Structures are given as C-alpha cells and as structure tokens.
Amino acid sequence: MTPEEKKLTLRRIVIFTVLCFIPNYILEIAFSDHNGGLTSAAAGQTIMLYPAVANILTRIITKEGKGEYYLKAHLKAHKGTYIAAAVLPLVMGLVNMLVIHFLFDAGTDMAELFDKNTNGKGLSFALALLCLTYLQDIPLLILGFGEEFGWRAYLTPKLEKFMPRLPACCITGIIWGLWHAPLIWYGYDFGRSYAGFPYVGVIAMCVVCMPLSSAMLHKEVSLNQDK
Known part of the structure; x- marks a missing residue:
C-alpha cells in the first residue's frame, strides 16, 4: 500500500471502531440494571447488530463503496x-x-x-x-451476523493490510473483547463473584475472542476465494 492508502485504511479502522463502541457503550451503561442485566429488551436485542451497522456507515463515510463484503459462501x-x-x-x-x-x-x-x-x-x-x-441457533443467526459482518468481515481484513493474519486476529479479539466491557463490568457474562472482578473478566473475554476471530468459518471460505 502507498502511504496515502495506509492512512486511509487506518482512518477506516478508527471510524469503524468508534462507530461500534459508542452506541454499544451508551446502551449498555444507560440500560444496565447494575446487576448483570439490561432493563431494555430492545437494547439487549440490537447490541450485536452495531458492528454490521458500523461496517456500512464506515463505507459510506469514507466513500469506500461496496468493495468486498466477504459474504460469498463458496459451498x-x-x-x-x-x-x-x-x-x-x-x-x-x-x-x-x-x-x-x-x-x-x-x-x-x-x-x-x-x-x-x-x-x-x-x-x-x-x-x-x-x-x-x-x-435454537436459527434466531441467533440474524443477531450473530451483526458481529460477523463487523469484526471478521471488516475489521480483521483491514488489519491484515498492516500485519499477518494471526496478529490481526489477536488485535481483533482484543478490540472485540473490550467492546463487551460495560456488560462484563456489571456482571453480565461472568457474574460478579470471581476473583479480580471485573478486570479479569474483561481480560478473559479478550482472550476468548482471539481464537474465535481466527477460527470462524468465513476466515476459511471468504478470505480464500481463489481456492
């Protein structure tokens, strides 16, 4: 990539990340019951969709266009x-x-x-x-798509322009894990009784998201389209 292309790609990464975090943090903090749950069902059901929305908005804001969405199945x-x-x-x-x-x-x-x-x-x-x-996973496909279309179909490929896939997946996992931080802080994922709460929980989520980011199906079928 040229210096200009690197700068633009980095700008897209920053914009995407901000667009993911802002609505998520606002909803999770504003509607938290401070005991591991959310007081708004609508907020809880839409949180997972914001990475997909961030993907689309970032493309519009930076005039990236459709580009490659990594949605081809290659069955x-x-x-x-x-x-x-x-x-x-x-x-x-x-x-x-x-x-x-x-x-x-x-x-x-x-x-x-x-x-x-x-x-x-x-x-x-x-x-x-x-x-x-x-x-039981069928309803989750829609909500899960929001995260897949955001983190793995946008953030990881952008990071791979700067580094190999493994570190790109690790960084994606860290960002993805921190994205969950408000919920973990209030005890949503791991409760509140474990040692090191809530910091250990946030770190654990980042660690969990690293291999998830690397191993998901689209990494094999969508990022290897010539096979």
Missing part, C-alpha cells in the same frame, strides 16, 4: 469446512462434558448416563436435544 469449494462447522460443535460439547465430568463430577457413572440417553425414551430425548442444539 462447492469448501464442503469439508462446512461439514466440520456443523459437526464440531457437537464434538466440542461432548469433550466439554467429559472434561467437566473428570474434573468436577467423577462420581457420575458415564456408562449408565450414556445408556439412559441412547435407549428407549432416552433416545427420543437425545434426538430432541440434538435438534434443539441447532434449531
């Missing part, structure tokens, strides 16, 4: 990635259950528990639980 070229994205949540859930069992609940008979949930009436329950695992 044919990335079948394996989509299959993995569908299966891995179940695998991770199973692994999580086993880890929790061995660390905190070793007294439970896992063989008996598995048998109850895969035979007779338990099978119906297991199938219902499996369906709900995916069906």
Whole structure:
C-alpha cells in the first residue's frame, strides 16, 4: 500500500471502531440494571447488530463503496469446512462434558448416563436435544451476523493490510473483547463473584475472542476465494 492508502485504511479502522463502541457503550451503561442485566429488551436485542451497522456507515463515510463484503459462501469449494462447522460443535460439547465430568463430577457413572440417553425414551430425548442444539441457533443467526459482518468481515481484513493474519486476529479479539466491557463490568457474562472482578473478566473475554476471530468459518471460505 502507498502511504496515502495506509492512512486511509487506518482512518477506516478508527471510524469503524468508534462507530461500534459508542452506541454499544451508551446502551449498555444507560440500560444496565447494575446487576448483570439490561432493563431494555430492545437494547439487549440490537447490541450485536452495531458492528454490521458500523461496517456500512464506515463505507459510506469514507466513500469506500461496496468493495468486498466477504459474504460469498463458496459451498462447492469448501464442503469439508462446512461439514466440520456443523459437526464440531457437537464434538466440542461432548469433550466439554467429559472434561467437566473428570474434573468436577467423577462420581457420575458415564456408562449408565450414556445408556439412559441412547435407549428407549432416552433416545427420543437425545434426538430432541440434538435438534434443539441447532434449531435454537436459527434466531441467533440474524443477531450473530451483526458481529460477523463487523469484526471478521471488516475489521480483521483491514488489519491484515498492516500485519499477518494471526496478529490481526489477536488485535481483533482484543478490540472485540473490550467492546463487551460495560456488560462484563456489571456482571453480565461472568457474574460478579470471581476473583479480580471485573478486570479479569474483561481480560478473559479478550482472550476468548482471539481464537474465535481466527477460527470462524468465513476466515476459511471468504478470505480464500481463489481456492
């Protein structure tokens, strides 16, 4: 990039970040019940959409235009990635259950528990639980799109113009984590009883958002469009 292009890209990053943070912080502080919740359902339901709005507004303000939105699915070229994205949540859930069992609940008979949930009436329950695992995510697709379209479809690609993908994803994760700070400060995500509240919670959210930013589906299928 030329110096002028770098300056413009940096300006877009700053504008995008400000447009993400201002409405989010205002709503989370103004409507916080100071006990981990929000007094306005509308505020809580729209917070996740502001990164997408910031994407669009930044393009308008800086006259960037449509450019690349990173919304192409590339289903044919990335079948394996989509299959993995569908299966891995179940695998991770199973692994999580086993880890929790061995660390905190070793007294439970896992063989008996598995048998109850895969035979007779338990099978119906297991199938219902499996369906709900995916069906409950459908309403979240709209709200989740707001963050995907903002952080990973705009901020990360812009940062990658200055650095490799890994540090770009780490910085995205830090910014994304700080974006949650007011809610964490009031105990929304992790409660208020842990050691180091609320600073440890904010740091934990930043750490969590780093691998999330790096591993999401669009990083594979949308940023590798020539494959």
